[in-house]
Amino acid sequence: MPAITVAMITLNEEAAIGKVMEDIQRALSGLDSEILVVDSSRDRTPEIAAAMGARVVRQFPPCGYGRAIMRALTDAQGAVTVTLDCDDTYPAERIPxxxxxxxxxxxxxxxxxxxxxxxxxxxxxNYLANRCFAVLSRLVLGVKTTDVHSGMRAYRRSILQNVAFDAAGPALPVELLLKPALLGYRISEVFIPYRERIGVTTLRRWESTVWTLKRIFRLLPLRFQSHCHEQTLGEAG
Ligand SMILES: Nc1nc2c(ncn2[C@@H]2O[C@H](COP(=O)(O)OP(=O)(O)OP(=O)(O)O)[C@@H](O)[C@H]2O)c(=O)[nH]1
Ligand SMILES: [Mg+2]
Known part of the structure; x- marks a missing residue:
C-alpha cells in the first residue's frame, strides 16, 4: 500500500495531461506513491496517462463528475489521497x-x-459565487472555510471508508469537505495560486449552484447532532 495516492478524474484532457503528469511526478520524486486516473474521455487522455505510468480506470460512457470522483477516492490505495484537476490549474508542487x-x-x-x-x-x-458559498457554509453549518469547491485536497483514507457521500449530482466537493467537518474530522486550509486552465471547462454553472445550495442545506441536521468517530492512534490510514 503506497503512502500517497494522487488521484485525478479526466474528461478529454489530452492537451493538459502530459504536463500535469510531469509536474506530479516531479513533486512525488522519492516518495512512496501512485498516480490514479479515472477517465471518461473520447480522446487520447487514457493512453497518455497509462504510458506515463498512471494506473488508469476507465469509466465509459461518462457517468458524471461525482461518480468519477467517488470511484477515484474509493480505488485509491494510499493512506492519504491528494486530488487535483487534470487541467494545470492547481500547483502540483504543493502535493507533498x-x-x-x-x-x-x-x-x-x-x-x-x-x-x-x-x-x-x-x-x-465564479469568484463571487464561491465567496458566497463559503460565507453560507459558515452561517448555516458553522464550518470555517474559504473555498468549498476546491479540486485540490488531501483526504485521510479512513474518511472515505467511514463517511457516506451522495455521488449522484454535481458539486460533490462541497459535501466531501463539509460533511466530515460536521462529523468532527479535523479540516485545515492552505492558500494556493490558481492558474489559467489548459483546454475547455466542463463546469455547468447553474446546475452546480443549485446543487451546492442543496448539499449545504441538506447537511443542516448534522450541525445539531453530537458525533463520535473512532480512530486507532498510530495508524496512518
Ligand atoms: N472521469 C470524468 N472526469 C470528469 C468528468 N467531468 C469533469 N471531469 C474532470 O474533472 C476535473 C474538473 O473539471 P473542470 O472542467 O476542470 O471543472 P472546474 O474545475 O469546475 O472548472 P475550471 O475552473 O474551468 O477548471 C477535470 O480534470 C475534468 O477533466 C466526468 O464526467 N468524468
Ligand atoms: Mg478545473
Whole structure:
C-alpha cells in the first residue's frame, strides 16, 4: 500500500495531461506513491496517462463528475489521497505539503483554497459565487472555510471508508469537505495560486449552484447532532 495516492478524474484532457503528469511526478520524486486516473474521455487522455505510468480506470460512457470522483477516492490505495484537476490549474508542487499534514496526524483533510485573493484566472461570477458559498457554509453549518469547491485536497483514507457521500449530482466537493467537518474530522486550509486552465471547462454553472445550495442545506441536521468517530492512534490510514 503506497503512502500517497494522487488521484485525478479526466474528461478529454489530452492537451493538459502530459504536463500535469510531469509536474506530479516531479513533486512525488522519492516518495512512496501512485498516480490514479479515472477517465471518461473520447480522446487520447487514457493512453497518455497509462504510458506515463498512471494506473488508469476507465469509466465509459461518462457517468458524471461525482461518480468519477467517488470511484477515484474509493480505488485509491494510499493512506492519504491528494486530488487535483487534470487541467494545470492547481500547483502540483504543493502535493507533498498537503499529504504530509495528513500523514503526520495534523489534519484529516487539507483543503487547498484558491480564494486567498481573487485569482485572475477565475471569472468574476465564479469568484463571487464561491465567496458566497463559503460565507453560507459558515452561517448555516458553522464550518470555517474559504473555498468549498476546491479540486485540490488531501483526504485521510479512513474518511472515505467511514463517511457516506451522495455521488449522484454535481458539486460533490462541497459535501466531501463539509460533511466530515460536521462529523468532527479535523479540516485545515492552505492558500494556493490558481492558474489559467489548459483546454475547455466542463463546469455547468447553474446546475452546480443549485446543487451546492442543496448539499449545504441538506447537511443542516448534522450541525445539531453530537458525533463520535473512532480512530486507532498510530495508524496512518
Ligand atoms: N472521469 C470524468 N472526469 C470528469 C468528468 N467531468 C469533469 N471531469 C474532470 O474533472 C476535473 C474538473 O473539471 P473542470 O472542467 O476542470 O471543472 P472546474 O474545475 O469546475 O472548472 P475550471 O475552473 O474551468 O477548471 C477535470 O480534470 C475534468 O477533466 C466526468 O464526467 N468524468
Ligand atoms: Mg478545473
Amino acid at each position: 505539503e498537503l499529504a504530509s499534514a495528513v500523514l503526520s496526524g495534523e489534519a484529516d483533510i487539507v483543503n487547498a483554497s484558491r480564494l486567498g485573493t481573487r485569482p485572475q484566472s477565475m471569472p468574476l461570477a
